[in-house]
Amino acid sequence: MTSSNSLTIYGIGASPGIVIGPVLYLGRRKSGRRSHRLLGTEEVAKEVERFCGATSRAEAQLVAVRETFADNLAGYAPIIDSHILMLRDRMLNARALALIERERHDAEWALEQALAEARQVFARIEDHYLRERVHDVEQVAERIFRCLAGEEEQRFLVAGEKHIVAAQDFAPEDILHMAAEQVLGFFSEKGGETSHVAIMARTLGIPSVVGADEALRQVVSGDLAILDGGSGRIILRPSREQLDQYREYQRRQQEYSEEVAIYTHLAAETRDGxxxxxxxxxxxxxxxxxxxxxxxxxxxxxxxxxxxxxxxxxxxxxxxxxxxxxxxxxxxxxxxxxxxxxxxxxxxxxxxxxxxxxxxxxxxxxxxxxxxxxxxxxxxxxxxxxxxxxxxxxxxxxxxxxxxxxxxxxxxxxxxxxxxxxxxxxxxxxxxxxxxxxxxxxxxxxxxxxxxxxxxxxxxxxxxxxxxxxxxxxxxxxxxxxxxxxxxxxxxxxxxxxxxxxxxxxxxxxxxxxxxxxxxxxxxxxxxxxxxxxxxxxxxxxxxxxxxxxxxxxxxxxxxxxxxxQEVHNALVDYLPRRYPEEFRNGGIGYLRKSCCTVLCKSGGGAALQG
Amino acid sequence: MECLEKKITIANQCGLHGRASAKLVETARCFAAEVWLVRDGEEADGKSILEVMALACTKGTPLTIKARGTDAEEALAILASLVENKFGED
The missing domain is CATH 3.20.20.60 (Phosphoenolpyruvate-binding domains)
Structure with a gap:
């Protein structure tokens, strides 16, 4: 049935919808590399300049995000503001600079070191919420790393093609960009159902899966993938059968939602009143x-x-x-x-x-x-x-x-x-x-x-x-x-x-x-x-x-x-398609929550009901 | 140059978390003077949001603000009133 190459990854459905398209893998994080270079004395000034330049570009990117999307999602502005402050923070920035200037470490290694020290400081904080803010520090550092690597602001629209974007983690800023560039959907290894990123994805209607552990080991850019934001599933390199199946789900969802749209503003009243x-x-x-x-x-x-x-x-x-x-x-x-x-x-x-x-x-x-x-x-x-x-x-x-x-x-x-x-x-x-x-x-x-x-x-x-x-x-x-x-x-x-x-x-x-x-x-x-x-x-x-x-x-x-x-379940599986053939024709999909899939599809009899 | 200091107590409901520390840091940065917050002998640079956050000050935490520089006196007065006025929060 399934080609040997196909792989299904399970995560947390953050925002519903089925999309099919090529994966754009943004690469591992830039941070976390261990290579190190000791600079020659004559190189130091240049390295400092490179680091300062990267910081400035990172700052310019954040300021641009803030301005571009100011009207859009004003509630997120304070998050971006605090990121801008962190970018220039002495714990991160001055520390990294000192390591370059005084100890002649290369900029990446210096920033890595400064980040590691910041992590230690935050790890000692008792307050759970504050301790978790280290995540924000990491996202900010990651942005500087990307600028050091000479990368432009993350673009999700490559050569006019729409993608399913994959990364270890996304920052709230990224989601705004994705919405603007109409990505098909996204998935990440980190994140939970109530993270900023998940909530933004739902508001903006971007199908997405978060918390997909280990997903990225298997991902190659350009691979075809199916992302089902409702059930939190990602199928990499789907087989012909899987593709047909999901295209059918997609088509049915589309059809059913058009058909059902007319009910939107009708009263919820049974035939007998x-x-x-x-x-x-x-x-x-x-x-x-x-x-x-x-x-x-x-x-x-x-x-x-x-x-x-x-x-x-x-x-x-x-x-x-x-x-x-x-x-x-x-x-x-x-x-x-x-x-x-x-x-x-x-x-x-x-x-x-x-x-x-x-x-x-x-x-x-x-x-x-x-x-x-x-x-x-x-x-x-x-x-x-x-x-x-x-x-x-x-x-x-x-x-x-x-x-x-x-x-x-x-x-x-x-x-x-x-x-x-x-x-x-x-x-x-x-x-x-x-x-x-x-x-x-x-x-x-x-x-x-x-x-x-x-x-x-x-x-x-x-x-x-x-x-x-x-x-x-x-x-x-x-x-x-x-x-x-x-x-x-x-x-x-x-x-x-x-x-x-x-x-x-x-x-x-x-x-x-x-x-x-x-x-x-x-x-x-x-x-x-x-x-x-x-x-x-x-x-x-x-x-x-x-x-x-x-x-x-x-x-x-x-x-x-x-x-x-089980008895209740069997009775429903028997009753629903008989009594509601329209709704459960083709397996009655449309808007089916995860819970229903697990309930109705657990037994073989429920297969017909699966969406 | 002389280092001025003033003792204060964090009064706002949420303590020196995100927005409050950002406000404090942004204000401190308006002055030429160097500014520190001291809690139980632990010092934070008043111009660093990460250090201020890492002090983890909650409501009721006693703090000493220190400032040194030409406009230290003014910085101290304004920062102290910011804290006393609960950052304009509650």
């Missing part, structure tokens, strides 16, 4: 336009972490207010659900959490962190309340596990309201307050919690992890992460019932909500709202409009009666 609210999950406020264009009836989850993570310091109240106010006014009259900070102290730079927790998933994170750090939490609450007069705000709290936490949140909210009242700062008097249901204990006491809040949103990603005790990031057990586990289905059922009993709305904002294979089941379970990646919305709407509430309920009852995930 059941309506669900389809909303979008947002990472950064800039995606708001995309959400509306995709047909979202609001924002079901705005992850507020972006203002906190990867920043050099905690955001101030005004900064947060600006973000929230902008989002609310852009979306009005649609509702915007903003989730308060959902991160652990380890990810937050400055305020510094405990750091080094043995088990962060069970540690001081999300609402626990906020309640432990009321100072930080209240800044966010104040910004939220102040923004509430600019649109329809809903506030959601993550990872609630007990009623006490909810009571404490309400106390703090009360304090903030009183403060604002005293300061005569206006805020909306009727902001719906909701909680994420993602800890099994919250499911158990959902009836109690339901009396205290205005809505529930089930965070299935975490709920599944906690309920099944599976770390999805752990390769040894990841295959046991099972959205269709009967325990999960029963939990969803229980939460919906508890919510409806108390007369509040229940939604889902995990990946399950955006997966078309789950739509009939979720409708049947009685969910009022589904919040998902904007791209998934037209597909889900189409599924809803092809369904009936009656059939969906019958299906959910049948599936609730299954004894194992």
């Amino acid at each position: 059941l309506r669900v609210r389809i909303e979008a999950n947002l990472e950064i406020a800039e995606e708001a336009r995309q959400a509306l264009a995709s047909g979202a009836a609001g924002i079901g989850l705005f992850r507020s972490e972006y203002s906190y993570l990867g920043k050099k310091e905690l955001p101030g109240e005004d900064e947060l207010f600006m973000v929230y106010q902008g989002l609310l006014s852009r979306l009005a009259p649609f509702p915007v659900t903003i989730r308060t900070l959902d991160a652990g102290g380890d990810k937050l730079l400055a305020g510094g959490g405990p750091g080094g927790e043995a088990n962060p998933a069970l540690g001081l994170r999300a609402i626990r962190f906020s309640l432990r750090e009321p100072g930080i939490f209240k800044v966010q609450l104040r910004a939220l309340l102040r923004a509430s007069v600019h649109g329809r705000l809903r506030i959601m709290f993550p990872m609630l596990a007990s009623l006490c936490e909810l009571k404490r949140i309400k106390e703090l909210l009360g304090e903030v309201r009183a403060e604002l009242g005293r300061e005569e700062i206006p805020f909306s008097a009727s902001i719906p307050i909701g909680i994420m249901i993602e800890v099994p204990s919250a499911v158990s006491i959902a009836d109690v919690l339901a009396r205290e809040v205005d809505f529930f949103s089930i965070g299935t990603n975490d709920l599944i992890q906690y309920a099944l005790a599976i770390d999805r990031g752990n390769e040894h057990v990841a295959q046991m992460y099972e959205p269709l586990h009967p325990a999960v289905l029963r939990m969803i059922r229980q939460v919906v019932e508890a919510g409806h009993q108390a007369g509040i709305e229940v939604g889902i904002c995990g990946e399950m909500a955006g997966e078309i294979s789950y739509v009939p089941l979720l409708l049947g379970l009685g969910l009022d709202q589904l919040s998902m990646h904007p791209l998934a919305i037209p597909y889900v709407k189409r599924m809803v409009r092809d369904s009936t509430a009656e059939e969906a309920e019958a299906l959910s009852l049948e599936l609730l009666g299954c004894a194992s995930a």
Whole structure:
């Protein structure tokens, strides 16, 4: 089937989309070389000049990036500014110069040495966030190395041909260039799903895979490659069969997305008149336009972490207010659900959490962190309340596990309201307050919690992890992460019932909500709202409009009666193509998340459903 | 030339991280005087963002700012007020 030469590399899908094209391999990093030359006395002046020239060119490049893209992604400007400062920093620059001038080392070796010393200094820093900034120093040094080697600013468009660009690592600046030069996609060995680079790639719509370990050993420029940003896969030197297969996927994706586009702005209503609210999950406020264009009836989850993570310091109240106010006014009259900070102290730079927790998933994170750090939490609450007069705000709290936490949140909210009242700062008097249901204990006491809040949103990603005790990031057990586990289905059922009993709305904002294979089941379970990646919305709407509430309920009852995930899975694989031949014709692709592929394709029977 | 110094305490919520240290470094660079930050005997060049970051000063960290040069007095006053005013943050 596969030619012996073909190789599949797995990484982290940073930005979805399938692209096929030649690889442009940018080479190993320039840093890290060990060769060394001792200069003759007469060469020193020239070497100094070479080094200073390289630094100037590197600086000019960064200044140019900053100017060219100033209007485009203003939020990234401070990152580039700090890179410019580092470029001329004495720890790096003067140190390297001294090594050239006084000890007659060649410029590359001198810079390497200065970088190594900077690494040591940063390695001693206790604060996790600051210690990680050594990565920025490396990116800056790399730019000088490239200039020393006489390379121009990285160009991705070679001889008019579009490429899939590969490197060990990319700097945020590179992604801006890639967008301007319309690269097909990119992959790198370093980087994670929430790195600046990954988020920028998603915003700019560049299919990409990051964290592809060891990928570069196998790469030769000019090789043909397939990059699937949805599943995080790169196929180097694909066989004829693989090419045909992926071209077919690409074609079907294209076709299906055109076909499905007409559903974008239609109501999400079943044939027998059941309506669900389809909303979008947002990472950064800039995606708001995309959400509306995709047909979202609001924002079901705005992850507020972006203002906190990867920043050099905690955001101030005004900064947060600006973000929230902008989002609310852009979306009005649609509702915007903003989730308060959902991160652990380890990810937050400055305020510094405990750091080094043995088990962060069970540690001081999300609402626990906020309640432990009321100072930080209240800044966010104040910004939220102040923004509430600019649109329809809903506030959601993550990872609630007990009623006490909810009571404490309400106390703090009360304090903030009183403060604002005293300061005569206006805020909306009727902001719906909701909680994420993602800890099994919250499911158990959902009836109690339901009396205290205005809505529930089930965070299935975490709920599944906690309920099944599976770390999805752990390769040894990841295959046991099972959205269709009967325990999960029963939990969803229980939460919906508890919510409806108390007369509040229940939604889902995990990946399950955006997966078309789950739509009939979720409708049947009685969910009022589904919040998902904007791209998934037209597909889900189409599924809803092809369904009936009656059939969906019958299906959910049948599936609730299954004894194992496998049984549920088999029943779906049997049911979906029969009941929804249009959607699952050709294997029903379109927008299929990784989770679905793993679920539906695990057994042979699911192969037909693979996208 | 005489070396002036002033004791301060980092007051802003986030301490001397990225933006704050950048602001401090950019300000220090406006003066001819040499500037150092001293924390527990450890010194950082006030004109080097990497050294300032490496001091890892959080909120409440006591610091000594030192300056030497013709405009040392002015540099000291302005840098100290920058820190005291929490870099215009909170």
